Amino acid sequence: MYLSIGSDMAVRDSAIIGIFDLDTTTVTRRGREFLERAEKEGQVVPWDELPKSFLLTSEYGMTRVYQTSYTTATLEKRLR
Numbered sequence: 001m002y003l004s005i006g007s008d009m010a011v012r013d014s015a016i017i018g019i020f021d022l023d024t025t026t027v028t029r030r031g032r033e034f035l036e037r038a039e040k041e042g043q044v045v046p047w048d049e050l051p052k053s054f055l056l057t058s059e060y061g062m063t064r065v066y067q068t069s070y071t072t073a074t075l076e077k078r079l080r
Helices: 029-040 072-079
Strands: 002-006 009-012 016-021 053-059 062-068
Touching: 002 062, 002 072, 009 053, 016 072, 029 062, 053 072
Parallel strands: none
Antiparallel strands: 002 009, 016 053, 053 062
């Protein structure tokens, strides 16, 4: 099964490690460091609009961070 994250993009639900709110994640130093490192390593899939949350996925040995303008609550509802 796939989860639609907007802009004609979808991720496999079995690959999702977590769904995180950008506002709460970037408050902590560790959260900011994680996102900065992921961006430097080319793991972040950018978003055209202002992102509200991101999904951390791991599939085929590759870790990706998908940004999305959907809230965490919306994404969690879509997973059910």
